[in-house]
Amino acid sequence: MKKSVYVAGALLLLPSISAAQDFNPQPGFYVGAGAGFENYLNSTSSVGGSITGGIGFGLGALIGGYDFVGPRVELEVAYGQAPITANLPNGTFYATGRQLQFMGKVLYDFFPAATFTPYVGAGAGLALVSTSGAFDSAQFAYQGLVGGAWNIDSQWRIFLEGRYIGTTSPTVNVAGVSVTAPNNNIVAIIGGQYKFAPPAAAPPPPPPPAAAAPSFMVFFDWDRSNLSAQALNTIRQAAGAYKTKGSARITATGHTDTSGPENYNMALSLRRANTVKDALVREGVPATAIAVIGRGEAGLLVQTADGVREPQNRRVEIVIQ
Incomplete structure:
Protein backbone atom coordinates (compact mmCIF):
# COMPACT_ATOMS: atom_id res chain seq x y z
CA MET A 1 0.00 0.00 0.00
CA LYS A 2 1.34 3.39 -0.26
CA LYS A 3 3.29 5.15 2.32
CA SER A 4 1.81 8.45 3.26
CA VAL A 5 3.94 11.26 4.47
CA TYR A 6 1.85 14.08 5.80
CA VAL A 7 3.66 17.30 6.39
CA ALA A 8 2.74 20.45 8.17
CA GLY A 9 5.00 23.22 8.84
CA ALA A 10 6.94 26.15 7.68
CA LEU A 11 9.74 27.32 5.53
CA LEU A 12 12.96 25.49 6.27
CA LEU A 13 15.03 28.59 5.49
CA LEU A 14 15.11 30.35 8.85
CA PRO A 15 16.74 33.64 9.84
CA SER A 16 19.75 33.75 12.12
CA ILE A 17 18.76 32.21 15.40
CA SER A 18 19.42 34.32 18.45
CA ALA A 19 18.65 33.58 22.07
CA ALA A 20 14.94 32.85 22.16
CA GLN A 21 12.91 34.23 25.02
CA ASP A 22 9.30 34.23 26.06
CA PHE A 23 7.26 36.73 24.06
CA ASN A 24 3.75 38.08 23.64
CA PRO A 25 2.15 36.07 20.79
CA GLN A 26 -0.55 37.69 18.69
CA PRO A 27 -3.33 36.03 16.64
CA GLY A 28 -2.59 35.84 12.94
CA PHE A 29 -2.24 33.91 9.70
CA TYR A 30 0.80 31.76 8.96
CA VAL A 31 2.22 29.52 6.22
CA GLY A 32 4.88 26.86 6.11
CA ALA A 33 6.50 23.78 4.58
CA GLY A 34 8.40 20.73 5.75
CA ALA A 35 9.55 17.17 5.08
CA GLY A 36 9.80 13.85 6.87
CA PHE A 37 9.97 10.08 6.86
CA GLU A 38 7.25 7.49 7.36
CA ASN A 39 6.79 3.85 8.10
CA TYR A 40 3.90 1.84 6.71
CA LEU A 41 2.20 -0.40 9.27
CA ASN A 42 2.21 -3.95 7.88
CA SER A 43 -1.17 -5.39 6.97
CA THR A 44 -2.94 -8.24 5.20
CA SER A 45 -4.69 -7.88 1.84
CA SER A 46 -8.18 -8.82 0.71
CA VAL A 47 -6.75 -11.68 -1.42
CA GLY A 48 -4.56 -13.05 1.36
CA GLY A 49 -0.86 -12.63 2.01
CA SER A 50 0.88 -9.66 3.57
CA ILE A 51 1.85 -6.17 2.54
CA THR A 52 4.90 -4.48 3.95
CA GLY A 53 6.49 -1.13 3.27
CA GLY A 54 9.92 0.43 3.41
CA ILE A 55 10.94 3.86 4.63
CA GLY A 56 9.45 6.55 2.45
CA PHE A 57 9.65 10.31 2.21
CA GLY A 58 7.24 13.10 1.69
CA LEU A 59 6.99 16.81 1.03
CA GLY A 60 4.19 19.05 2.19
CA ALA A 61 3.07 22.64 2.29
CA LEU A 62 0.88 24.47 4.72
CA ILE A 63 -1.53 26.33 2.44
CA GLY A 64 -2.74 28.44 5.29
CA GLY A 65 -3.17 28.47 9.04
CA TYR A 66 -4.56 30.77 11.69
CA ASP A 67 -3.22 31.00 15.22
CA PHE A 68 -5.75 32.00 17.88
CA VAL A 69 -2.91 31.89 20.48
CA GLY A 70 -3.42 28.42 21.89
CA PRO A 71 -5.88 26.89 19.42
CA ARG A 72 -4.80 26.77 15.76
CA VAL A 73 -6.41 25.65 12.49
CA GLU A 74 -4.55 24.62 9.34
CA LEU A 75 -5.12 23.49 5.75
CA GLU A 76 -2.33 21.36 4.24
CA VAL A 77 -1.45 19.53 1.04
CA ALA A 78 1.17 16.73 1.01
CA TYR A 79 2.71 14.27 -1.39
CA GLY A 80 4.46 11.09 -0.28
CA GLN A 81 5.83 7.91 -1.82
CA ALA A 82 7.52 4.74 -0.56
CA PRO A 83 8.42 1.24 -1.76
CA ILE A 84 5.99 -1.55 -0.89
CA THR A 85 6.24 -5.33 -1.04
CA ALA A 86 3.10 -7.38 -1.64
CA ASN A 87 3.51 -11.05 -0.70
CA LEU A 88 0.36 -12.36 -2.40
CA PRO A 89 -0.76 -15.96 -3.00
CA ASN A 90 0.21 -15.65 -6.68
CA GLY A 91 3.67 -14.27 -5.97
CA THR A 92 5.69 -11.43 -4.51
CA PHE A 93 5.38 -8.04 -6.19
CA TYR A 94 7.15 -4.74 -5.73
CA ALA A 95 5.68 -1.32 -6.37
CA THR A 96 5.88 2.30 -5.33
CA GLY A 97 2.97 3.50 -3.26
CA ARG A 98 2.08 7.13 -3.78
CA GLN A 99 -0.38 9.38 -2.01
CA LEU A 100 -1.56 12.96 -2.58
CA GLN A 101 -3.35 14.29 0.44
CA PHE A 102 -5.44 17.33 1.39
CA MET A 103 -6.32 17.79 5.04
CA GLY A 104 -7.74 20.31 7.49
CA LYS A 105 -6.45 20.22 11.05
CA VAL A 106 -7.20 21.55 14.50
CA LEU A 107 -4.27 21.92 16.93
CA TYR A 108 -3.64 23.22 20.42
CA ASP A 109 -0.43 24.79 21.81
CA PHE A 110 -0.17 24.26 25.56
CA PHE A 111 2.23 27.16 26.22
CA PRO A 112 1.93 29.54 23.25
CA ALA A 113 3.95 32.33 24.89
CA ALA A 114 6.88 30.10 25.89
CA THR A 115 10.07 29.48 23.95
CA PHE A 116 9.16 25.79 23.73
CA THR A 117 5.60 24.53 23.62
CA PRO A 118 4.23 20.99 23.24
CA TYR A 119 1.06 20.61 21.19
CA VAL A 120 -1.48 18.05 19.98
CA GLY A 121 -3.77 17.96 16.99
CA ALA A 122 -6.10 15.99 14.74
CA GLY A 123 -7.15 16.28 11.13
CA ALA A 124 -9.32 14.88 8.37
CA GLY A 125 -9.50 15.19 4.60
CA LEU A 126 -9.07 13.46 1.24
CA ALA A 127 -6.27 11.16 0.04
CA LEU A 128 -5.65 10.07 -3.55
CA VAL A 129 -3.79 6.72 -3.53
CA SER A 130 -2.01 4.79 -6.30
CA THR A 131 0.56 2.08 -6.96
CA SER A 132 0.40 2.11 -10.77
CA GLY A 133 0.86 5.72 -11.86
CA ALA A 134 -2.54 7.37 -11.90
CA PHE A 135 -4.23 8.29 -8.65
CA ASP A 136 -7.07 5.82 -9.06
CA SER A 137 -8.39 5.51 -5.49
CA ALA A 138 -9.88 8.42 -3.51
CA GLN A 139 -10.11 7.77 0.24
CA PHE A 140 -11.15 9.51 3.40
CA ALA A 141 -7.98 10.41 5.36
CA TYR A 142 -7.49 11.17 9.04
CA GLN A 143 -4.66 11.74 11.48
CA GLY A 144 -3.65 12.40 15.08
CA LEU A 145 -0.39 14.05 16.09
CA VAL A 146 1.80 15.17 18.98
CA GLY A 147 4.74 17.54 18.68
CA GLY A 148 6.95 20.20 20.14
CA ALA A 149 7.64 23.66 18.71
CA TRP A 150 10.47 26.11 19.27
CA ASN A 151 9.25 29.69 19.00
CA ILE A 152 12.28 31.59 17.72
CA ASP A 153 10.33 34.85 17.94
CA SER A 154 6.78 36.07 17.43
CA GLN A 155 6.86 35.13 13.72
CA TRP A 156 9.25 32.18 13.22
CA ARG A 157 8.76 28.67 14.60
CA ILE A 158 10.35 25.27 13.94
CA PHE A 159 8.78 22.01 15.04
CA LEU A 160 9.27 18.27 15.28
CA GLU A 161 6.27 16.01 15.47
CA GLY A 162 5.03 12.44 15.15
CA ARG A 163 1.79 11.51 13.40
CA TYR A 164 -0.45 8.57 12.88
CA ILE A 165 -2.06 8.86 9.43
CA GLY A 166 -4.65 6.50 8.05
CA THR A 167 -7.23 6.23 5.30
CA THR A 168 -10.18 4.08 4.54
CA SER A 169 -8.93 0.88 2.83
CA PRO A 170 -8.00 1.64 -0.80
CA THR A 171 -8.26 -0.81 -3.70
CA VAL A 172 -5.20 -0.63 -5.95
CA ASN A 173 -3.77 -2.58 -8.85
CA VAL A 174 -0.81 -4.83 -7.97
CA ALA A 175 0.54 -6.72 -11.00
CA GLY A 176 -2.90 -6.82 -12.60
CA VAL A 177 -4.66 -7.91 -9.40
CA SER A 178 -7.09 -5.61 -7.53
CA VAL A 179 -6.02 -5.63 -3.92
CA THR A 180 -7.75 -3.97 -0.99
CA ALA A 181 -5.80 -3.43 2.23
CA PRO A 182 -5.60 -1.07 5.23
CA ASN A 183 -3.46 2.02 4.77
CA ASN A 184 -1.97 3.15 8.09
CA ASN A 185 1.27 5.04 8.62
CA ILE A 186 3.53 6.40 11.32
CA VAL A 187 5.26 9.62 10.26
CA ALA A 188 8.06 11.79 11.68
CA ILE A 189 8.20 15.38 10.41
CA ILE A 190 10.44 18.40 10.83
CA GLY A 191 9.40 21.79 9.52
CA GLY A 192 8.73 25.38 10.32
CA GLN A 193 6.15 28.12 10.21
CA TYR A 194 6.13 31.83 9.45
CA LYS A 195 3.39 33.99 10.95
CA PHE A 196 2.58 37.24 9.18
CA ALA A 197 3.14 40.27 11.37
CA PRO A 198 -0.10 41.84 12.62
CA PRO A 199 -0.91 45.28 11.22
CA ALA A 200 0.68 48.07 13.16
CA ALA A 201 -1.66 49.65 15.66
CA ALA A 202 -2.71 53.17 14.86
CA PRO A 203 -0.87 55.69 17.04
CA PRO A 204 -3.01 57.15 19.81
CA PRO A 205 -4.42 60.58 19.07
CA PRO A 206 -2.39 63.43 20.53
CA PRO A 207 -3.68 64.72 23.86
CA PRO A 208 -5.91 67.77 23.57
CA PRO A 209 -4.10 71.01 24.29
CA ALA A 210 -4.47 72.16 27.84
CA ALA A 211 -7.14 74.80 28.12
CA ALA A 212 -5.75 78.16 29.09
CA ALA A 213 -6.85 79.37 32.51
CA PRO A 214 -9.52 82.09 32.20
CA SER A 215 -8.12 85.50 33.13
CA PHE A 216 -9.45 89.04 33.51
CA MET A 217 -7.84 92.45 34.11
CA VAL A 218 -9.20 95.32 36.16
CA PHE A 219 -7.58 98.77 35.71
CA PHE A 220 -7.28 101.65 38.20
CA ASP A 221 -6.76 105.42 38.17
CA TRP A 222 -3.44 106.80 39.32
CA ASP A 223 -2.78 106.25 43.02
CA ALA A 238 -14.87 86.75 36.43
CA ALA A 239 -17.30 85.62 39.14
CA GLY A 240 -19.55 84.09 36.48
CA ALA A 241 -16.59 82.23 34.97
CA TYR A 242 -15.70 80.89 38.42
CA LYS A 243 -19.25 79.61 38.99
CA THR A 244 -19.32 77.98 35.54
CA LYS A 245 -16.03 76.21 36.18
CA GLY A 246 -17.26 74.75 39.46
CA SER A 247 -14.47 73.80 41.83
CA ALA A 248 -11.71 76.32 41.12
CA ARG A 249 -9.20 78.74 42.64
CA ILE A 250 -8.83 82.45 41.91
CA THR A 251 -5.62 84.45 42.14
CA ALA A 252 -5.89 88.26 42.26
CA THR A 253 -2.49 89.85 41.59
CA GLY A 254 -2.13 93.64 42.06
CA HIS A 255 0.28 95.87 40.12
CA THR A 256 1.22 99.57 39.95
CA ASP A 257 3.06 101.77 37.48
CA THR A 258 6.58 103.06 38.17
CA SER A 259 5.58 106.43 39.58
CA GLY A 260 5.96 106.86 43.33
CA PRO A 261 8.18 105.12 45.90
CA GLU A 262 8.68 101.40 45.53
CA ASN A 263 7.52 100.50 49.08
CA TYR A 264 4.41 102.64 48.65
CA ASN A 265 3.61 100.95 45.33
CA MET A 266 3.95 97.49 46.88
CA ALA A 267 1.32 98.37 49.51
CA LEU A 268 -0.89 100.01 46.85
CA SER A 269 -0.81 96.90 44.66
CA LEU A 270 -1.90 94.79 47.62
CA ARG A 271 -4.79 97.20 48.41
CA ARG A 272 -5.96 96.96 44.80
CA ALA A 273 -5.87 93.13 44.93
CA ASN A 274 -7.87 93.08 48.18
CA THR A 275 -10.41 95.49 46.71
CA VAL A 276 -10.96 93.06 43.83
CA LYS A 277 -11.23 90.15 46.26
CA ASP A 278 -13.93 91.92 48.27
CA ALA A 279 -15.90 92.63 45.08
CA LEU A 280 -15.63 88.98 44.01
CA VAL A 281 -16.94 87.87 47.40
CA ARG A 282 -19.92 90.23 46.98
CA GLU A 283 -20.57 88.49 43.64
CA GLY A 284 -20.81 85.08 45.36
CA VAL A 285 -17.23 83.78 45.19
CA PRO A 286 -16.10 82.19 48.49
CA ALA A 287 -13.32 84.17 50.15
CA THR A 288 -11.46 80.90 50.80
CA ALA A 289 -11.20 80.35 47.03
CA ILE A 290 -9.32 83.64 46.44
CA ALA A 291 -5.59 84.20 46.88
CA VAL A 292 -4.31 87.81 46.98
CA ILE A 293 -0.83 88.85 45.79
CA GLY A 294 0.80 92.31 45.58
CA ARG A 295 3.71 92.82 43.17
CA GLY A 296 4.11 96.57 43.17
CA GLU A 297 6.15 97.76 40.20
CA ALA A 298 7.18 94.18 39.21
CA GLY A 299 5.60 92.53 36.20
CA LEU A 300 4.88 95.63 34.12
CA LEU A 301 2.43 95.10 31.28
CA VAL A 302 4.04 98.02 29.42
CA GLN A 303 7.75 98.51 29.99
CA THR A 304 8.50 102.12 31.06
CA ALA A 305 11.20 104.08 32.73
CA ASP A 306 10.98 104.83 36.45
CA GLY A 307 8.48 107.52 37.38
CA VAL A 308 6.17 107.02 34.36
CA ARG A 309 2.39 107.03 34.92
CA GLU A 310 1.28 104.20 32.60
CA PRO A 311 -2.47 103.28 32.87
CA GLN A 312 -1.95 99.71 31.58
CA ASN A 313 0.36 98.95 34.48
CA ARG A 314 -2.16 100.03 37.17
CA ARG A 315 -4.12 96.81 37.27
CA VAL A 316 -5.20 93.62 39.03
CA GLU A 317 -4.99 90.34 37.08
CA ILE A 318 -7.69 87.79 37.96
CA VAL A 319 -6.75 84.20 37.02
CA ILE A 320 -9.20 81.30 37.50
CA GLN A 321 -7.67 77.81 37.76
Missing part, protein backbone atom coordinates in the same frame (compact mmCIF):
# COMPACT_ATOMS: atom_id res chain seq x y z
CA ARG A 224 -6.30 104.82 43.48
CA SER A 225 -7.65 101.42 44.59
CA ASN A 226 -11.39 102.03 44.12
CA LEU A 227 -13.31 100.26 41.33
CA SER A 228 -14.84 101.93 38.29
CA ALA A 229 -18.11 100.80 36.73
CA GLN A 230 -16.14 99.04 33.99
CA ALA A 231 -13.99 97.29 36.61
CA LEU A 232 -17.10 96.07 38.45
CA ASN A 233 -18.51 94.69 35.20
CA THR A 234 -15.24 92.79 34.62
CA ILE A 235 -15.36 91.39 38.14
CA ARG A 236 -18.93 90.18 37.56
CA GLN A 237 -17.69 88.33 34.44
Whole structure:
Protein backbone atom coordinates (compact mmCIF):
# COMPACT_ATOMS: atom_id res chain seq x y z
CA MET A 1 0.00 0.00 0.00
CA LYS A 2 1.34 3.39 -0.26
CA LYS A 3 3.29 5.15 2.32
CA SER A 4 1.81 8.45 3.26
CA VAL A 5 3.94 11.26 4.47
CA TYR A 6 1.85 14.08 5.80
CA VAL A 7 3.66 17.30 6.39
CA ALA A 8 2.74 20.45 8.17
CA GLY A 9 5.00 23.22 8.84
CA ALA A 10 6.94 26.15 7.68
CA LEU A 11 9.74 27.32 5.53
CA LEU A 12 12.96 25.49 6.27
CA LEU A 13 15.03 28.59 5.49
CA LEU A 14 15.11 30.35 8.85
CA PRO A 15 16.74 33.64 9.84
CA SER A 16 19.75 33.75 12.12
CA ILE A 17 18.76 32.21 15.40
CA SER A 18 19.42 34.32 18.45
CA ALA A 19 18.65 33.58 22.07
CA ALA A 20 14.94 32.85 22.16
CA GLN A 21 12.91 34.23 25.02
CA ASP A 22 9.30 34.23 26.06
CA PHE A 23 7.26 36.73 24.06
CA ASN A 24 3.75 38.08 23.64
CA PRO A 25 2.15 36.07 20.79
CA GLN A 26 -0.55 37.69 18.69
CA PRO A 27 -3.33 36.03 16.64
CA GLY A 28 -2.59 35.84 12.94
CA PHE A 29 -2.24 33.91 9.70
CA TYR A 30 0.80 31.76 8.96
CA VAL A 31 2.22 29.52 6.22
CA GLY A 32 4.88 26.86 6.11
CA ALA A 33 6.50 23.78 4.58
CA GLY A 34 8.40 20.73 5.75
CA ALA A 35 9.55 17.17 5.08
CA GLY A 36 9.80 13.85 6.87
CA PHE A 37 9.97 10.08 6.86
CA GLU A 38 7.25 7.49 7.36
CA ASN A 39 6.79 3.85 8.10
CA TYR A 40 3.90 1.84 6.71
CA LEU A 41 2.20 -0.40 9.27
CA ASN A 42 2.21 -3.95 7.88
CA SER A 43 -1.17 -5.39 6.97
CA THR A 44 -2.94 -8.24 5.20
CA SER A 45 -4.69 -7.88 1.84
CA SER A 46 -8.18 -8.82 0.71
CA VAL A 47 -6.75 -11.68 -1.42
CA GLY A 48 -4.56 -13.05 1.36
CA GLY A 49 -0.86 -12.63 2.01
CA SER A 50 0.88 -9.66 3.57
CA ILE A 51 1.85 -6.17 2.54
CA THR A 52 4.90 -4.48 3.95
CA GLY A 53 6.49 -1.13 3.27
CA GLY A 54 9.92 0.43 3.41
CA ILE A 55 10.94 3.86 4.63
CA GLY A 56 9.45 6.55 2.45
CA PHE A 57 9.65 10.31 2.21
CA GLY A 58 7.24 13.10 1.69
CA LEU A 59 6.99 16.81 1.03
CA GLY A 60 4.19 19.05 2.19
CA ALA A 61 3.07 22.64 2.29
CA LEU A 62 0.88 24.47 4.72
CA ILE A 63 -1.53 26.33 2.44
CA GLY A 64 -2.74 28.44 5.29
CA GLY A 65 -3.17 28.47 9.04
CA TYR A 66 -4.56 30.77 11.69
CA ASP A 67 -3.22 31.00 15.22
CA PHE A 68 -5.75 32.00 17.88
CA VAL A 69 -2.91 31.89 20.48
CA GLY A 70 -3.42 28.42 21.89
CA PRO A 71 -5.88 26.89 19.42
CA ARG A 72 -4.80 26.77 15.76
CA VAL A 73 -6.41 25.65 12.49
CA GLU A 74 -4.55 24.62 9.34
CA LEU A 75 -5.12 23.49 5.75
CA GLU A 76 -2.33 21.36 4.24
CA VAL A 77 -1.45 19.53 1.04
CA ALA A 78 1.17 16.73 1.01
CA TYR A 79 2.71 14.27 -1.39
CA GLY A 80 4.46 11.09 -0.28
CA GLN A 81 5.83 7.91 -1.82
CA ALA A 82 7.52 4.74 -0.56
CA PRO A 83 8.42 1.24 -1.76
CA ILE A 84 5.99 -1.55 -0.89
CA THR A 85 6.24 -5.33 -1.04
CA ALA A 86 3.10 -7.38 -1.64
CA ASN A 87 3.51 -11.05 -0.70
CA LEU A 88 0.36 -12.36 -2.40
CA PRO A 89 -0.76 -15.96 -3.00
CA ASN A 90 0.21 -15.65 -6.68
CA GLY A 91 3.67 -14.27 -5.97
CA THR A 92 5.69 -11.43 -4.51
CA PHE A 93 5.38 -8.04 -6.19
CA TYR A 94 7.15 -4.74 -5.73
CA ALA A 95 5.68 -1.32 -6.37
CA THR A 96 5.88 2.30 -5.33
CA GLY A 97 2.97 3.50 -3.26
CA ARG A 98 2.08 7.13 -3.78
CA GLN A 99 -0.38 9.38 -2.01
CA LEU A 100 -1.56 12.96 -2.58
CA GLN A 101 -3.35 14.29 0.44
CA PHE A 102 -5.44 17.33 1.39
CA MET A 103 -6.32 17.79 5.04
CA GLY A 104 -7.74 20.31 7.49
CA LYS A 105 -6.45 20.22 11.05
CA VAL A 106 -7.20 21.55 14.50
CA LEU A 107 -4.27 21.92 16.93
CA TYR A 108 -3.64 23.22 20.42
CA ASP A 109 -0.43 24.79 21.81
CA PHE A 110 -0.17 24.26 25.56
CA PHE A 111 2.23 27.16 26.22
CA PRO A 112 1.93 29.54 23.25
CA ALA A 113 3.95 32.33 24.89
CA ALA A 114 6.88 30.10 25.89
CA THR A 115 10.07 29.48 23.95
CA PHE A 116 9.16 25.79 23.73
CA THR A 117 5.60 24.53 23.62
CA PRO A 118 4.23 20.99 23.24
CA TYR A 119 1.06 20.61 21.19
CA VAL A 120 -1.48 18.05 19.98
CA GLY A 121 -3.77 17.96 16.99
CA ALA A 122 -6.10 15.99 14.74
CA GLY A 123 -7.15 16.28 11.13
CA ALA A 124 -9.32 14.88 8.37
CA GLY A 125 -9.50 15.19 4.60
CA LEU A 126 -9.07 13.46 1.24
CA ALA A 127 -6.27 11.16 0.04
CA LEU A 128 -5.65 10.07 -3.55
CA VAL A 129 -3.79 6.72 -3.53
CA SER A 130 -2.01 4.79 -6.30
CA THR A 131 0.56 2.08 -6.96
CA SER A 132 0.40 2.11 -10.77
CA GLY A 133 0.86 5.72 -11.86
CA ALA A 134 -2.54 7.37 -11.90
CA PHE A 135 -4.23 8.29 -8.65
CA ASP A 136 -7.07 5.82 -9.06
CA SER A 137 -8.39 5.51 -5.49
CA ALA A 138 -9.88 8.42 -3.51
CA GLN A 139 -10.11 7.77 0.24
CA PHE A 140 -11.15 9.51 3.40
CA ALA A 141 -7.98 10.41 5.36
CA TYR A 142 -7.49 11.17 9.04
CA GLN A 143 -4.66 11.74 11.48
CA GLY A 144 -3.65 12.40 15.08
CA LEU A 145 -0.39 14.05 16.09
CA VAL A 146 1.80 15.17 18.98
CA GLY A 147 4.74 17.54 18.68
CA GLY A 148 6.95 20.20 20.14
CA ALA A 149 7.64 23.66 18.71
CA TRP A 150 10.47 26.11 19.27
CA ASN A 151 9.25 29.69 19.00
CA ILE A 152 12.28 31.59 17.72
CA ASP A 153 10.33 34.85 17.94
CA SER A 154 6.78 36.07 17.43
CA GLN A 155 6.86 35.13 13.72
CA TRP A 156 9.25 32.18 13.22
CA ARG A 157 8.76 28.67 14.60
CA ILE A 158 10.35 25.27 13.94
CA PHE A 159 8.78 22.01 15.04
CA LEU A 160 9.27 18.27 15.28
CA GLU A 161 6.27 16.01 15.47
CA GLY A 162 5.03 12.44 15.15
CA ARG A 163 1.79 11.51 13.40
CA TYR A 164 -0.45 8.57 12.88
CA ILE A 165 -2.06 8.86 9.43
CA GLY A 166 -4.65 6.50 8.05
CA THR A 167 -7.23 6.23 5.30
CA THR A 168 -10.18 4.08 4.54
CA SER A 169 -8.93 0.88 2.83
CA PRO A 170 -8.00 1.64 -0.80
CA THR A 171 -8.26 -0.81 -3.70
CA VAL A 172 -5.20 -0.63 -5.95
CA ASN A 173 -3.77 -2.58 -8.85
CA VAL A 174 -0.81 -4.83 -7.97
CA ALA A 175 0.54 -6.72 -11.00
CA GLY A 176 -2.90 -6.82 -12.60
CA VAL A 177 -4.66 -7.91 -9.40
CA SER A 178 -7.09 -5.61 -7.53
CA VAL A 179 -6.02 -5.63 -3.92
CA THR A 180 -7.75 -3.97 -0.99
CA ALA A 181 -5.80 -3.43 2.23
CA PRO A 182 -5.60 -1.07 5.23
CA ASN A 183 -3.46 2.02 4.77
CA ASN A 184 -1.97 3.15 8.09
CA ASN A 185 1.27 5.04 8.62
CA ILE A 186 3.53 6.40 11.32
CA VAL A 187 5.26 9.62 10.26
CA ALA A 188 8.06 11.79 11.68
CA ILE A 189 8.20 15.38 10.41
CA ILE A 190 10.44 18.40 10.83
CA GLY A 191 9.40 21.79 9.52
CA GLY A 192 8.73 25.38 10.32
CA GLN A 193 6.15 28.12 10.21
CA TYR A 194 6.13 31.83 9.45
CA LYS A 195 3.39 33.99 10.95
CA PHE A 196 2.58 37.24 9.18
CA ALA A 197 3.14 40.27 11.37
CA PRO A 198 -0.10 41.84 12.62
CA PRO A 199 -0.91 45.28 11.22
CA ALA A 200 0.68 48.07 13.16
CA ALA A 201 -1.66 49.65 15.66
CA ALA A 202 -2.71 53.17 14.86
CA PRO A 203 -0.87 55.69 17.04
CA PRO A 204 -3.01 57.15 19.81
CA PRO A 205 -4.42 60.58 19.07
CA PRO A 206 -2.39 63.43 20.53
CA PRO A 207 -3.68 64.72 23.86
CA PRO A 208 -5.91 67.77 23.57
CA PRO A 209 -4.10 71.01 24.29
CA ALA A 210 -4.47 72.16 27.84
CA ALA A 211 -7.14 74.80 28.12
CA ALA A 212 -5.75 78.16 29.09
CA ALA A 213 -6.85 79.37 32.51
CA PRO A 214 -9.52 82.09 32.20
CA SER A 215 -8.12 85.50 33.13
CA PHE A 216 -9.45 89.04 33.51
CA MET A 217 -7.84 92.45 34.11
CA VAL A 218 -9.20 95.32 36.16
CA PHE A 219 -7.58 98.77 35.71
CA PHE A 220 -7.28 101.65 38.20
CA ASP A 221 -6.76 105.42 38.17
CA TRP A 222 -3.44 106.80 39.32
CA ASP A 223 -2.78 106.25 43.02
CA ARG A 224 -6.30 104.82 43.48
CA SER A 225 -7.65 101.42 44.59
CA ASN A 226 -11.39 102.03 44.12
CA LEU A 227 -13.31 100.26 41.33
CA SER A 228 -14.84 101.93 38.29
CA ALA A 229 -18.11 100.80 36.73
CA GLN A 230 -16.14 99.04 33.99
CA ALA A 231 -13.99 97.29 36.61
CA LEU A 232 -17.10 96.07 38.45
CA ASN A 233 -18.51 94.69 35.20
CA THR A 234 -15.24 92.79 34.62
CA ILE A 235 -15.36 91.39 38.14
CA ARG A 236 -18.93 90.18 37.56
CA GLN A 237 -17.69 88.33 34.44
CA ALA A 238 -14.87 86.75 36.43
CA ALA A 239 -17.30 85.62 39.14
CA GLY A 240 -19.55 84.09 36.48
CA ALA A 241 -16.59 82.23 34.97
CA TYR A 242 -15.70 80.89 38.42
CA LYS A 243 -19.25 79.61 38.99
CA THR A 244 -19.32 77.98 35.54
CA LYS A 245 -16.03 76.21 36.18
CA GLY A 246 -17.26 74.75 39.46
CA SER A 247 -14.47 73.80 41.83
CA ALA A 248 -11.71 76.32 41.12
CA ARG A 249 -9.20 78.74 42.64
CA ILE A 250 -8.83 82.45 41.91
CA THR A 251 -5.62 84.45 42.14
CA ALA A 252 -5.89 88.26 42.26
CA THR A 253 -2.49 89.85 41.59
CA GLY A 254 -2.13 93.64 42.06
CA HIS A 255 0.28 95.87 40.12
CA THR A 256 1.22 99.57 39.95
CA ASP A 257 3.06 101.77 37.48
CA THR A 258 6.58 103.06 38.17
CA SER A 259 5.58 106.43 39.58
CA GLY A 260 5.96 106.86 43.33
CA PRO A 261 8.18 105.12 45.90
CA GLU A 262 8.68 101.40 45.53
CA ASN A 263 7.52 100.50 49.08
CA TYR A 264 4.41 102.64 48.65
CA ASN A 265 3.61 100.95 45.33
CA MET A 266 3.95 97.49 46.88
CA ALA A 267 1.32 98.37 49.51
CA LEU A 268 -0.89 100.01 46.85
CA SER A 269 -0.81 96.90 44.66
CA LEU A 270 -1.90 94.79 47.62
CA ARG A 271 -4.79 97.20 48.41
CA ARG A 272 -5.96 96.96 44.80
CA ALA A 273 -5.87 93.13 44.93
CA ASN A 274 -7.87 93.08 48.18
CA THR A 275 -10.41 95.49 46.71
CA VAL A 276 -10.96 93.06 43.83
CA LYS A 277 -11.23 90.15 46.26
CA ASP A 278 -13.93 91.92 48.27
CA ALA A 279 -15.90 92.63 45.08
CA LEU A 280 -15.63 88.98 44.01
CA VAL A 281 -16.94 87.87 47.40
CA ARG A 282 -19.92 90.23 46.98
CA GLU A 283 -20.57 88.49 43.64
CA GLY A 284 -20.81 85.08 45.36
CA VAL A 285 -17.23 83.78 45.19
CA PRO A 286 -16.10 82.19 48.49
CA ALA A 287 -13.32 84.17 50.15
CA THR A 288 -11.46 80.90 50.80
CA ALA A 289 -11.20 80.35 47.03
CA ILE A 290 -9.32 83.64 46.44
CA ALA A 291 -5.59 84.20 46.88
CA VAL A 292 -4.31 87.81 46.98
CA ILE A 293 -0.83 88.85 45.79
CA GLY A 294 0.80 92.31 45.58
CA ARG A 295 3.71 92.82 43.17
CA GLY A 296 4.11 96.57 43.17
CA GLU A 297 6.15 97.76 40.20
CA ALA A 298 7.18 94.18 39.21
CA GLY A 299 5.60 92.53 36.20
CA LEU A 300 4.88 95.63 34.12
CA LEU A 301 2.43 95.10 31.28
CA VAL A 302 4.04 98.02 29.42
CA GLN A 303 7.75 98.51 29.99
CA THR A 304 8.50 102.12 31.06
CA ALA A 305 11.20 104.08 32.73
CA ASP A 306 10.98 104.83 36.45
CA GLY A 307 8.48 107.52 37.38
CA VAL A 308 6.17 107.02 34.36
CA ARG A 309 2.39 107.03 34.92
CA GLU A 310 1.28 104.20 32.60
CA PRO A 311 -2.47 103.28 32.87
CA GLN A 312 -1.95 99.71 31.58
CA ASN A 313 0.36 98.95 34.48
CA ARG A 314 -2.16 100.03 37.17
CA ARG A 315 -4.12 96.81 37.27
CA VAL A 316 -5.20 93.62 39.03
CA GLU A 317 -4.99 90.34 37.08
CA ILE A 318 -7.69 87.79 37.96
CA VAL A 319 -6.75 84.20 37.02
CA ILE A 320 -9.20 81.30 37.50
CA GLN A 321 -7.67 77.81 37.76
